[in-house]
Amino acid sequence: RPWIIVIGNEKGGSGKSTSAMHVLISLAQRGRRVAAIDLDGRQRSLTRYLENRAAHCKDQGLSLVQPPIITVERSEEETTQDAKRDERKRFTDALETLAAEHDTIMIDCPGSDTYLARYAHAHADTLITPVNDSFVDLDLFARIDSDTYKVKAPSLYAEMVWEARKWRAVADGGQIDWLVLRNRMPVQRSRNKARIQEVMDLLAKRIGFRHVPGLSERVVFRELFLKGLTLMDLSDSGIVGGLRNSMSLVSARAEVRRLVEAVLSAEKA
Amino acid sequence: RPWIIVIGNEKGGSGKSTSAMHVLISLAQRGRRVAAIDLDGRQRSLTRYLENRAAHCKDQGLSLVQPPIITVERSEEETTQDAKRDERKRFTDALETLAAEHDTIMIDCPGSDTYLARYAHAHADTLITPVNDSFVDLDLFARIDSDTYKVKAPSLYAEMVWEARKWRAVADGGQIDWLVLRNRMPVQRSRNKARIQEVMDLLAKRIGFRHVPGLSERVVFRELFLKGLTLMDLSDSGIVGGLRNSMSLVSARAEVRRLVEAVLSAEKA
Numbered sequence: 001r002p003w004i005i006v007i008g009n010e011k012g013g014s015g016k017s018t019s020a021m022h023v024l025i026s027l028a029q030r031g032r033r034v035a036a037i038d039l040d041g042r043q044r045s046l047t048r049y050l051e052n053r054a055a056h057c058k059d060q061g062l063s064l065v066q067p068p069i070i071t072v073e074r075s076e077e078e079t080t081q082d083a084k085r086d087e088r089k090r091f092t093d094a095l096e097t098l099a100a101e102h103d104t105i106m107i108d109c110p111g112s113d114t115y116l117a118r119y120a121h122a123h124a125d126t127l128i129t130p131v132n133d134s135f136v137d138l139d140l141f142a143r144i145d146s147d148t149y150k151v152k153a154p155s156l157y158a159e160m161v162w163e164a165r166k167w168r169a170v171a172d173g174g175q176i177d178w179l180v181l182r183n184r185m186p187v188q189r190s191r192n193k194a195r196i197q198e199v200m201d202l203l204a205k206r207i208g209f210r211h212v213p214g215l216s217e218r219v220v221f222r223e224l225f226l227k228g229l230t231l232m233d234l235s236d237s238g239i240v241g242g243l244r245n246s247m248s249l250v251s252a253r254a255e256v257r258r259l260v261e262a263v264l265s266a267e268k269a
Numbered sequence: 270r271p272w273i274i275v276i277g278n279e280k281g282g283s284g285k286s287t288s289a290m291h292v293l294i295s296l297a298q299r300g301r302r303v304a305a306i307d308l309d310g311r312q313r314s315l316t317r318y319l320e321n322r323a324a325h326c327k328d329q330g331l332s333l334v335q336p337p338i339i340t341v342e343r344s345e346e347e348t349t350q351d352a353k354r355d356e357r358k359r360f361t362d363a364l365e366t367l368a369a370e371h372d373t374i375m376i377d378c379p380g381s382d383t384y385l386a387r388y389a390h391a392h393a394d395t396l397i398t399p400v401n402d403s404f405v406d407l408d409l410f411a412r413i414d415s416d417t418y419k420v421k422a423p424s425l426y427a428e429m430v431w432e433a434r435k436w437r438a439v440a441d442g443g444q445i446d447w448l449v450l451r452n453r454m455p456v457q458r459s460r461n462k463a464r465i466q467e468v469m470d471l472l473a474k475r476i477g478f479r480h481v482p483g484l485s486e487r488v489v490f491r492e493l494f495l496k497g498l499t500l501m502d503l504s505d506s507g508i509v510g511g512l513r514n515s516m517s518l519v520s521a522r523a524e525v526r527r528l529v530e531a532v533l534s535a536e537k538a
């Protein structure tokens with residue numbers, strides 16, 4: 001059975017699709033037979049990103065790695081029970097279709113609490129959760145004391161992952177290796193950034209995840225979507241019309257590489 | 270009947286709750302009888318922000334404006350029809366409860382496409398949509414050509430607002446004044462920022478919204494959540510333990526003030 005990597009965080013805009021695309025392409029470039037499943041049947045950001053890539057390659061006569069993707073549509077069933085059964089089936093069908101020809105499957109979740117996302121979490125070998133460098137986002141992990149910055153209690157998303165881990169343990173005794181990374185971190189040092197680092201390290205022990213090196217706030221992450229490119233497709237001078245700051249590009253690529261290495265070490269585990 | 274302001278964008282993490290809190294507190298400080306409705310029954314970011322504010326004021330003996338908020342819980346009904354009826358009722362009850370004592374009601378929407386959010390959009394006098402300075406976010410407004418940056422076709426969220434406008438016109442002949450602002454813009458000039466500005470100005474004409482001055486990427490927006498404070502609660506030197514860069518604080522406040530003025534000009538219209 002393939003290695004299943006889920007990118008999850010019910011908090012919207014934490015960087016799931018952006019991270020998913022960069023890890024997906026990195027793994028493909030390293031020769032893995034990797035495919036993707038998009039569980040965001042409405043916004044389909046990862047699907048759109050790959051569609052843009054295919055169109056750009058066709059236009060420009062480029063041949064870049066192009067992992068296949070299955071987009072799981074939302075159920076139209078009228079009752080909750082029927083919708084859940086329908087979604088479980090769609091998920092399993094997508095997984096089985098891809099498992100036949102791929103050893104690694106990356107699953108991008110929507111930015112809200114859906115049954116489909118929960119079901120995917122329960123199937124994860126590796127769960128990757130990007131989170132904004134922000135106490136607003138951390139509120140989904142735990143209630144934090146506003147004076148001492150101590151962890152008062154776990155919160156919604158931590159509880160959801162806890163549920164998924166129990167579900168998984170019951171199903172096949174498997175474990176979920178949970179990697180959490182900060183995204184859109186300010187490049188310069190800031191007191192907020194230092195505080196969030198400390199809180200994340202505490203939460204890692206308390207909630208049970210690995211706090212892995214994250215990604216900085218960089219305009220380049222937002223520029224590449226229309227052409228379906230990732231940092232790993234660019235040379236150091238940047239294909240994208242001469243990117244003005246190749247130092248930033250080199251640092252950005254190093255950050256993605258460190259994330260991918262953390263993910264690969266999860267596979268060995 | 271009160272002035273209804275809806276903060277909406279189905280794309281997660283675009284800055285709805287952050288903008289909602291800052292506009293809400295600004296209006297309260299200007300003496301309006303304003304209250305809030307939180308339609309994000311699960312994450313409740315705006316509710317949490319105001320809870321933190323109340324707790325902080327109590328701890329520190331501060332007396333800051335404290336607008337009331339009603340959090341609309343998600344329906345537990347088993348069929349789609351029943352859930353919709355239930356949600357319409359909860360929405361209307363919240364609105365009527367607050368309308369009795371307030372002339373302005375601000376409604377924060379969740380970062381996903383829900384019936385409750387759509388119903389709220391159809392009741393808006395003024396709709397405020399923050400969007401990340403990013404082609405990933407713009408994909409929800411329109412398909413953009415990756416070479417010419419021309420608008421190819423409107424997309425999901427633009428269509429949703431179009432539907433809400435039709436619904437509103439049929440219901441009472443009313444119009445929705447739609448304000449769209451970019452959020453988390455890089456402080457420095459960048460080519461991506463300039464391009465997005467142009468695309469937004471084109472979309473404004475084509476889709477029918479006002480492109481209003483937005484908010485820059487600033488760590489301070491993320492630091493204030495735990496104590497429930499906003500930029501408007503801080504003096505120029507910053508209550509929050511001596512904020513190191515008061516220039517940035519002054520500019521940040523000017524940006525919020527410009528947004529609030531754009532919102533107030535919507536009320537006159």
Ligand SMILES: Nc1ncnc2c1ncn2[C@@H]1O[C@H](COP(=O)(O)OP(=O)(O)OP(=O)(O)O)[C@@H](O)[C@H]1O
Binds near residue numbers: 016040045109216405
């Ligand atoms: N490291 C980064 N630097 C700069 N911008 C970023 C970075 N990561 C993500 N973004 C931008 O932040 C926004 C949110 O990213 P993305 O869509 O990947 O998040 P998401 O978690 O998949 O969102 P959703 O919950 O809607 O699925 C996008 O506009 C994206 O371009």
Ligand SMILES: Nc1ncnc2c1ncn2[C@@H]1O[C@H](COP(=O)(O)OP(=O)(O)OP(=O)(O)O)[C@@H](O)[C@H]1O
Binds near residue numbers: 287485491
């Ligand atoms: N102008 C800004 N500068 C810096 N950080 C910001 C800014 N605006 C928002 N943020 C941060 O971005 C993240 C998303 O903001 P917010 O929660 O307000 O968005 P949202 O649209 O309400 O999200 P959701 O879709 O989950 O409801 C938060 O971590 C917040 O602190």
Ligand SMILES: [Mg+2]
Binds near residue numbers: 017018109
């Ligand atoms: Mg996404």
Ligand SMILES: [Mg+2]
Binds near residue numbers: 286
């Ligand atoms: Mg919100």
